[in-house]
Amino acid sequence: MDEFVVTPAWLSDRLEDPHSQSQPQIRIVDVREPWEFEGIGHVPGAVNIPFDRFRDEGDADRGMLPGSDVFAELVEEAGIEPDDTIVAYDDTHGVFAARFVVTALLYGHEDVRLLDGDYSAWNREYETTSDASEVEASSYEPEPLALEESPLIEREDVERAIDRGALLVDTREQFEFEEARLPGAVRFDWREVVDDETRGLKPRAEIEALLAERGITPDRELVLYCNTARRISHTYVVLRALGYEDVSFYEGSLTEWLAADGRVESGPVSSSNSDSDD
Template sequence: MDDSVIVSPDWLAARLEDPGVAVVDVRDAWEYDGIGHVPGAVSVPFDSYRDETADDPGTLPGREAFEELLGEVGIEPEDTIVAYDDSNGVFAARFRLTARAYGHEDVRLLDGDFSAWNREHETESGSPSVEPTAYTAMPFSFAESPFVDRPGVEAAIEGDAVLVDTRDPEEYAEAHLPGAVRFDWRSTVDDETRRLKPTGELEALFADRGITRDREIVLYCNTARRISHTDAVLEALGYEDVSVYEGSLTEWLATDGEIETGSTA
């Protein structure tokens, strides 16, 4: 597993004193304050970095809003960000993908979540003292981000790409993009440890759905959390040709996009 994408709790514990490492807790503020958090972590709740009314695609919050958000908690563009939640990483993965959309080069996901961290490492209460920064983000660009636009998805449908639907089985059966396979992001997580399954098991899970390194991979769903998590796992495993469609299937249907129905084995 590539630790430039997903890091273990031990990796993070060894670097908590590093001034270039910024730990971001995306749980609700009451969880951060009332339950405790990773030492030194700053609070950036999930709802603060999503906005359906912003000009950028999907729920991306917009460049200026993202700059203000990270500047308030003292993050610099050069920092190594490690994000976590308490939901097996799915909300934190969305933060990671959002940061990548605005040009932050080094942003990683904690393998597991707060509960996994809490089993082996200390936590703290209270908020750390931070010095606000003038954080500068890049404007959103399809060409410079992991995202693909509607024409890109249409081209993928016509080509040899594998389209990956991360929604629930009932949603998939009702309607999905032509040729899409369904993948459950939760299948990548070990229920007991709350961390990702071993590499070999992950590889087998993807291969079973036809998701292989020799094909272009396009991820989509109706909640960007699920594709964000799958994107992070694929990247950590070394899959290189992976993109994310930020528009939901609901938006696709609203513009009379081609679909299929029914379930797969």
């Protein structure tokens, strides 16, 4: 799974032995708020790119991608080069960091990974610091994925996917799912793959079994959605790490769907399409 998700031990080994970091260089991105990064501490060498800076904060497209120019400015300030290996983390089981991972992938950064676990998990076993990281600004030219390569799909694409029998996966909580959901969707709360004790991902076999219970299997065409594309980012990274290939990312999610008066279902669902609250 380390093509998309890396363990704290993997990262620690590379921090302890810089000579093992022949190109590409490891760049660690902390997406927490600045007061957390500076006041609580961070992984040594990490740079701070807060979550709200890499998403659109406008009223029309709140929570959407920030735009390639904004992304380029952020990573240039952080000293990130196009060939660097990026490892992102947060302190919320990886859900905010996963949004950075997906954002970087969509803007063409080839090697970007999610730290398995979060800052609290790292802090249990490894060194942290409050010292500012020395950064030399870089030059960065994003290369957004072409339409045929990108997992992003629009509302019209979702409607066509529904018509051809794709499986829609809702990554939200039970009460949200019952209030309104896309037609035929199954619920798979993004937190189901997280171990509350370790704060990292559950074992691969356990995750695969949980997915299979909902019919979320590698042979299916999958369309992920939530409200504003944060929670589906985590599920998307996990599915890609497991080798799932036919996974679409509906960034507009339910917010856009409702604004366009799209068809929805609501109310309780049968036991085959529900689960206990996390």
